[in-house]
Amino acid sequence: MAVTPEFRRAAVCVLLGQGARIAPEVVDRFLRQAPSLGIDPDLMGAVARPDDATALWQVCLPVLGAGRTVMLFVAGVQDKGIPQSQHISARAAAIRQALRLVAAREPVHLVQALIEPGEAAAGRAYAEAGLRQLAELLYLSRPLKLGEGAKGLVTPGAVARVGANPWPGGVSVRPLREDGADEPALLVALQASYADTLDCPELSGMREIGDIVAAHRAVGEYDPGLWWLVERDGRPEGCVLLNRCPSQGCTELVYIGLSPAVRGLGLGESLMRSAIGVCAGLERDLRCAVDARNAPARRMYERLGFRDAGRRIAFVGLARDLV
Numbered sequence: 001m002a003v004t005p006e007f008r009r010a011a012v013c014v015l016l017g018q019g020a021r022i023a024p025e026v027v028d029r030f031l032r033q034a035p036s037l038g039i040d041p042d043l044m045g046a047v048a049r050p051d052d053a054t055a056l057w058q059v060c061l062p063v064l065g066a067g068r069t070v071m072l073f074v075a076g077v078q079d080k081g082i083p084q085s086q087h088i089s090a091r092a093a094a095i096r097q098a099l100r101l102v103a104a105r106e107p108v109h110l111v112q113a114l115i116e117p118g119e120a121a122a123g124r125a126y127a128e129a130g131l132r133q134l135a136e137l138l139y140l141s142r143p144l145k146l147g148e149g150a151k152g153l154v155t156p157g158a159v160a161r162v163g164a165n166p167w168p169g170g171v172s173v174r175p176l177r178e179d180g181a182d183e184p185a186l187l188v189a190l191q192a193s194y195a196d197t198l199d200c201p202e203l204s205g206m207r208e209i210g211d212i213v214a215a216h217r218a219v220g221e222y223d224p225g226l227w228w229l230v231e232r233d234g235r236p237e238g239c240v241l242l243n244r245c246p247s248q249g250c251t252e253l254v255y256i257g258l259s260p261a262v263r264g265l266g267l268g269e270s271l272m273r274s275a276i277g278v279c280a281g282l283e284r285d286l287r288c289a290v291d292a293r294n295a296p297a298r299r300m301y302e303r304l305g306f307r308d309a310g311r312r313i314a315f316v317g318l319a320r321d322l323v
Contacts, residue, residue: 002101003044007056011044014059015075039063043105045097047090050082058091060098067207067215068109070102070319074122084121091125099129099323108319110207114312123313131317135200136292140306141250141285148280168265170232173240173274176224185229186213189236193257198294206318216254220245226278230258230267237262240271244282251279253288269300276304 003011012030013022034041039061049057058076065071076091102108113131115122123133167173176182187209194204220243230238238258244251253275258267279286287309290297 001046001048001097003041003046003056003059007046008041008044010056011046011059011061012041014046014056014077015044015061015073018075018077037063038065040105043098043101045094045099045101047094047097049077049079050086058087058094060091060094062098062102064102064106064108065215066218067211067213068107069211069215070099070106070108070111072098072111072113072126074113074125088121088124088128091122092128095125095129096322099319103319103323109211111317111319111322113315115315117311117313119313123315126315129317130322131315132202134202134314134316137289137312137314138292138298138308139287139289139310139312140301141287141309142276142301142304142306143285144276144280144283146280148276167270168262168267171237171262171265171267172231173228173271174231176227176229178224182229185231185236186227186239189229189231189239189259190255190257192236192259192261193238195260197257199257199291199297200314203316206316216241216243219243219252219254220248226251228271230262230271232262235261238267240275242275242279246283249283250285250287251283253286256288268297269304272300272304 001007008031009027012027016022016026016030031041041061043062043064045060045062046056047058049055056077057079059074061073063071063073072095074091074095076087076094078087099111111131113122113126114137115126117136127133176186190209190212197204222243226242226244228240228242229236230240238256240256241254242251243254256268256271256275276286286306288301288306290301292298292311
């Protein structure tokens with residue numbers, strides 16, 4: 001069922017409390033802040049209890065994002081008198097309903113969901129709704145100190161250095177120009193970096209490159225000076241994308257990737273040391289996420305002082321296959 005206005009508060013109670021009593025002011029605050037967070041409560045899908053059509057039981061909230069994406073959030077009221085399989089099927093039905101409402105509103109392409117490692121029921125519901133498990137993502141964080149790594153700055157018109165060590169021969173690193181002239185080079189660099197990647201390789205080919213860039217730009221605050229092109233002999237071979245998130249007191253490493261042509265040179269670690277130097281003057285922490293299967297990247301982040309800040313299981317699907 002679609003969540004009509006008379007059921008909207010009940011749906012929010014299920015989302016926030018999963019059956020526990022929620023104070024009316026908490027529900028009011030959620031609904032009041034929803035538009036500023038990109039949340040449209042009218043897109044929620046829900047399933048009522050089998051024995052009471054007026055009591056919402058399972059709810060899915062879709063949140064539209066940049067780059068034709070939608071992020072799903074699910075919750076439900078647990079009832080020991082109803083088999084777990086029925087809970088999961090009802091939650092999957094709520095997911096499908098929410099996606100139908102989204103499809104009628106926006107041309108969404110990629111559907112995403114993140115769950116805690118222990119949320120087996122949610123994972124089974126996403127799978128039953130047609131999403132597939134992508135990867136376990138490790139969220140990492142590194143505290144920053146003002147002035148740390150200041151010699152690693154990437155400056156316009158200059159080849160950046162990390163300490164006394166230059167970039168490997170033929171490699172240069174520079175920020176994007178503010179006039180957008182580097183957009184074609186950025187797209188080439190991104191595409192080149194996806195070859196044989198160890199970070200969520202299953203995503204390869206699932207999205208158009210323009211959608212990927214739009215989604216990256218929408219994280220926090222976009223600043224072309226914090227988006228760096230890695231070039232070798234004038235060819236785009238990779239990039240580093242950093243976005244400030246002042247509301248969270250951090251800078252997010254949205255993406256770092258290198259083409260096979262410049263891998264194995266120690267360039268990734270040099271780039272990260274330069275990023276640490278730049279970000280030390282911006283926010284308290286530098287944060288990123290990495291595929292748990294990407295052992296080389298995990299080792300690099302550990303050497304650079306990053307520590308675990310959480311884990312999530314990612315699910316994805318193409319909207320055309322789910323509705």
